[in-house]
Amino acid sequence: MKKLITAILFLLPVTAFAAGGGTTYPNDKANINYGDKASIQNGAKLYVNYCQGCHSMEYVRYSRIAQDLDLTEEQASELILGEGKLGDTMNKAMDKELAEKWFGVNPLDLSLVARVRGNDWVYNYLRAFYLDDSRPFGVNNTVFPSVGMPHVLSDLQGLQAKSDELVAVEDTIATGKSRMEVLRATVNDAEASAEAVAKAEEEIALIEEEVHDAELEYAKLAREGKMFTIVKEGDMTPQEYDHAVRDLVAFMAYTANPVKLKSKAIGLWSLLFLLILLVLAYFLKKEFWKDIKKK
Template sequence: MKTNNFLVSVLFVLLLAPALTWAAGAEVKLDKAPINLEDGVSLQRGARLFVNYCLNCHSASYMRYNRLTDLGLSEEDIEKYLIFTGAKVGSTMTVAMDKNEAKQWFGAAPPDLTVIARSRGPDWLYTYLRTFYRDDSRAIGWNNLTFPQVGMPHVLWELQGVQVLKEEEIESHGEKHVVKKLVLAEPGKLSKNEYDAAVADLVNYLTYMGEPARLTRVQIGIVVLLFLAVLFVLAYLLKKEFWKDVH
């Protein structure tokens, strides 16, 4: 009897887990990331942002520089515009920062970003990179609405500018609610639309980097399905021919 009760409890927890996960992530509404892996120019701009702003701390140890030739770049372009550390074109995108030192500086070692888009999702990344705000109570001076108490500073602040968090109390259906919103206190080098477009390019590249062969895989999959569809028709006609005299 105890075993049955234990199994029922385990099944209940497993069924309840997705609901709890959904509830935990429901506080921040994620914006839809405009992902387009067929836009080579966007991917090139995203790769440039990645090596200039992300690769200083975050590695992409499962991605090689020469894979960027798939985006329409030559190896000469990669060496000239995207490699600043003396690495070879065939090298992986690693950083020289020591993990132990990074943990002391930021509280945790910056994660590898090769498959971050597959882990977090493009929508989460797109929202996260646009919801940093100034928080003088923290050692790094920044906080994030999507990822509260994050250890990462806002490396793109010169492009976006400085946002501050404002809280407003509103009343709805007789109940008071506190609404948090971000207000631009100091403009950056880019306008809001330009910054959103830049973040979209960066997230587009991060999505591509998580599975560089995705477009090829999809194209091959479509061809295979079409081939199987034609083969099915031929097999069906052949079957009818073999069994036409069988009653």
């Protein structure tokens, strides 16, 4: 029996965690459901209305979307910008040179962005714009600092600012880090007295702990949704906005990986098949060994 369990565990797919860069906050899960076509359809609509002005999806054709998402011809034609036809790819409305002039960068193609960045990253990114006067568009982003994209969904979400708690925590982290740098210089200074070095090391240990606590507090604020406070209300409540963004990410996750709509079903059938095979193999093994043991 133990062997059987081991074998089953072996068959279960191992989830690999991609450990890319440092963690950014908010760090919530998008929790998209590839089986929920209404959600992906709503995402497609939001995408066309709010994103396609600047971004393209050169690997995605309207006709493919219509087919995959069960859209009627009328629904599909609502998605098409300007003169486009059903067989066209989803090109952006804005011309490349103008975009570079306005934003300093050409907004990249979003066909695969959910695969490159990850669904959760995109989900958090679109919820992390906050007011910042020092930026050209008046907003910054905690997931993508100094981003060149304006907060295009602000009429839905409203405008948010960093909460006082977040500002305080960030301040503790920043001052702690710069203080530690000064102290480390003392530690590395060949001419510093042993006493001064010991004192600096002691202080570094204390500050390290303080910074660590502040970082935990930062993560806690993120988990509890307390990083930002709404300064100007939008058309949606925060919950409605999160749902809308989830739909939008579901659409991008689908364009990044259209097979996903079907792969879940294929995967389940394959697992079921393997399980049946496993049971058969187990009994076959028992049958063989019965004969061998008798001898």
